Amino acid sequence: MRDFEELECRVQELEKACGISGSRDQPLDERLEAVGLNRAAAAAREALEVMTKATLGEIDEIPERLKHELAERADAEISALDQLQAIVDAVGANRQRR
Numbered sequence: 001m002r003d004f005e006e007l008e009c010r011v012q013e014l015e016k017a018c019g020i021s022g023s024r025d026q027p028l029d030e031r032l033e034a035v036g037l038n039r040a041a042a043a044a045r046e047a048l049e050v051m052t053k054a055t056l057g058e059i060d061e062i063p064e065r066l067k068h069e070l071a072e073r074a075d076a077e078i079s080a081l082d083q084l085q086a087i088v089d090a091v092g093a094n095r096q097r098r
Helices: 002-018 028-034 039-055 064-097
Strands: none
Touching: 002 028, 002 039, 028 039, 039 064
16 A cells, blocks of 8 residues: 555656646546656556555456456467467477487
């Protein structure tokens, strides 16, 4: 919980420095993008917010947007692992031919 409070304070500082009047009612990722943080950072912070709320029993389900983003990352990681395995297999097959 302390991490979330520190994050909220930091976002408020950034908003103030940028002359933006942010609100806790506004989604965190939108607030982060408004102060110039990229989408990946915003998504990471949104995941932190969801974990915090889940720990506190404030939510029952992961938001659809976050589910979609996590699924995309998982697909990319699986694809990267599959590609790496194909390289390892090809190198191994090449060594066996020698």
